[in-house]
Amino acid sequence: MKLTVVGGGSTYTPELVDGFARLRDQLPIDELWLVDPDPVRRELVGGVARRMFAHAGHPGTIHVTDDVVAGVTDADAVMFQLRIGGQAARQQDETWPHEACCIGQETTGPGGFAKALRTVPVVLEYAELVRKHAKPDAWIVDFTNPVGIVTRALLEAGHRAVGLCNVAIGFQRRFAKEFGVAPDHVRLDHVGLNHLTWERGVHVTGADGVERDVLPDLLAPDTGALDRMAESVHMSRDLIRLQHAVPSYYLRYFYSHDTVLQEQLHEPTRAEAVMETERALLAKYADESVVTKPAELEQRGGAYYSEAAIDVLSSILGDRGDVQVLNVRNDGTFPFLPDDHVIEVPARVTRQAITPLPVSPLAPDMVGLVSHVAGYERLALDAAVHGGRDRVLRAMWAHPLVGQVDKAEQLTDLLLAANAEHIPWARSEQVTWAG
Template sequence: MPDNMKVAVIGAGSTYTPELVSGLSAQDHRLHVDELFLMDVHAERLEIVGGVAKRMLAKAGLDIAVTLTTDRTEAVRDADAVLIQLRVGGQTARLADETFPLECGCIGQETTGPGGLAKALRTVPVVLDIADEVRRIAKPDAWIIDFTNPTGIITRALLGAGHRAVGLCNYAIGQQRWAAKLFDVDPSRVVVDPVGLNHFSWMRRILIDGEDVVPTIYAERMPELLEHVPFPEHLMRLLGAYPSYYLRYYYFHDKVLEEMRHSTPRAEDVARLEAELLELYKSPELDEKPEQLSKRGGAFYSEAAVDLLASLYDPEPSYHVVNVLNRGIIPGLADDDVIETRSLVSSAGIVPQEQAPVPPLLLGPIQHVSAYERLAVQAALSGDVDDVRRALLAHPIVGQWDTVEELLPRLLETSAPYLPQFADALAELGIESPSAT
């Protein structure tokens, strides 16, 4: 563990930040942070969120010096770890991601499909710029932990550029907590072992004290599983592994599309909840996470993120499900593809664990989406509109040329203020590119 450990959080004006602070309190026995730099470009939000963060740390009796700053360089300089949890374009851009695809007969979602691609195009260059600064002025062995969506694509970009980075999602810890509750055991005894990509995976094994309980769940606890993962039982048995929630966008595309067309976009609900949370955070009496934060999404984020950070500085290895380079773990994928997999994490590094052979029913879709993710990174970096077309064409829930051509101008126009790499292409298409605010 470094002396005088400094942790920087980029995007700390997020309403998630109190979750992170809660995690620091819970992991104080393993992770001794001396300086916490909370950075955000939105000064007013940062003051509000930073205020409740300071009160929470004071209540927990933690001697952590907290600095609020809009200066990213100040936050990153000499940091031992940098956590990235930003949203380029805010909830307004998210609302566009969830709505423009619906006009073209596609799922509107912020991390997958056309909306997920739009978010990736906005976000990859920003995160890589942050990572470049980390490489220049943070500690030489500083870790970057990315919680920014789409996590798999962002991590692929980071690792492809040679950064010391790892991607994290809260999906796995949610499954761990569900299994612990189902079998009435302490979560520390449970290790989950999914196969696939971020937001595109199947749970093949859940180990309790080293014994796989998925066969028991399928044989004896199927009603509870179907309540937890609302997919048809026949499909679950056919797959031999239960799919993540995000697979509904693929297995039930048309049904979900129809639901989305007749429901309020999630972005509108989240925007209202964020406004409510920020009002609560303003209270000088608030010194703990409010109950409303549990409705925001990102359950167990604090525990997953800070537990992972602690493990990266702990000589004793522990299991985490993280986004890392494939490097032969899943045959049929390239070594530089990024997968979400069970790994042993310690101060010695991150060691992905061997996977059993992946059957064609799962491997084919994984290869398909992984190819799309590679093209998405290429498009985000090149600023070439044809690369955007290639990524859309490769995505399983798009894949038709006429749909690609219908989606393309909507995607570029809704994200135009945040796509400086596409300035020339936007001008050629007659799309104005106002400055981002």
């Protein structure tokens, strides 16, 4: 089996390699290709990856290259984990929205929109190379944010693609620990859009082999579990109790926008923290004595990324037909959204298709927020594919964290000014930007 990681120079990659080494029986890899344009990262990450495989006794061969065609040729599956503009662009995404009193975040709000504009054209370019050179039935597994928008771009272009996020597997591990069971004994009723999701059921299989929904136990006011859950997602216990669901951490940007904004204005950015962690990681990767995943990698983010990736890859390539939480076409799952929209729900995975499972109707407040964000996402993808300031402005205005025309105008100019290097059409239009 040949597996290719486009963006393989990411400091995330040893997390993947660690999983590939530990779970080789589940996903037997003969060749792992790491594709990246950065020669320093490519060699450092490739070097530690080879040492990790050797230390674990993994028989697979690791190749590093900046040649995308060579990397994807005859691949059985290709993973995308791109960050166009690197952490410097992320730092901008997390700061310039503050000038218009909006949160700065790399996957949602104005910053997430900027990332989509930078990313979608590049992903589609690479996906065409996968279509042309990889095996005819090869799948693309996208871990590139914003996952929902990027996955829809791939599906709309006719690629065999699925989006992957680690939020659901993180909750699964969290609940497994809470109830003292193995993670595979926890099944989630996970619904929404990427980074806009709720857990509406937590089904745990006990020692007696019986599955029951333990969410009422989590929400019981006198057990302490509700307080622990509220603390873990940084939201109030009353919100969780009233929704009778556990929101993902990312919903805090919507439910506590002004509080988060004030925190951001007085704290270092996440990008700054990640850049510091990456410097430490790259120094570790350069150390020839390092043959296992460094402890510092836990600070990088992406917890359980390798397990989630291996689960979906082994399900696809092994045609297992099991169920995982993934980003897939709606196809009637949420009747209030178009069929071609991408949602994040449990789906059955086979080599030929990944199909969302039916879900019970969403509560009205969830329907309203999902519909609003989905409308923005559709406009954002149109802007990313076709370009034009007017398309950017309309999508910006449509985002529920913006919603005002004058603010959308200011944010559009700030976005284009900060991202001119990465958005060719913006440079060619010679737009005069504010700020």
